[in-house]
Amino acid sequence: MLNWFFYEKLYKLRKKAGLTQAELAEKLNVSRQAVSKWETGSVLPETKKMNAIAVFFGVTIDYLLDKNKDQENNEIPAQASSVSKNKSRKHIIFMAVLIGLAFVLALGIVRHSLVSVLTILLLIMVVFSIILLAKKLVGKKNES
Secondary structure, eight states, X not given: OOOHHHHHHHHHHHHHXXXXXXXXXXXXXXXXXXXXXXXXXXXXXXXXXXXXXHHHHTOOHHHHHOTTOOXXXXXXXXXXXXXXXXXXXXXXXXXXXXXXXXHHHHHHHHHOOHHHHHHHHHHHHHHHHHHHHHHHHHHHHHHO
């Protein structure tokens, strides 16, 4: 093991940001296996990747490598936390669509009418569109 402090801190930062090894690897343009090796302490990332990790999580390289360095800011920077928020939003939307489709299929089976199934499906799509548009407008108002 090369640097116990680095791999422990990397693991904690990744978990705090709500990322999997694969998601962090994608953000850093490396393989998931590379992130795994870094977190187990079998290898350290090269200097460029170490810098990319520090920038991504909003910490210094000193913080990553030195056990005596504490993170001055306990918040995960916007770049890393937005990944987690986007992931949650995608899951919610995906689940809502699945529930809607299941509902439509159940109604179609019960009523045996393709027209009613298509009408309900259209209504669900309109409702989702309105909800997404409203969220987008609220988000723009909050930014300004």
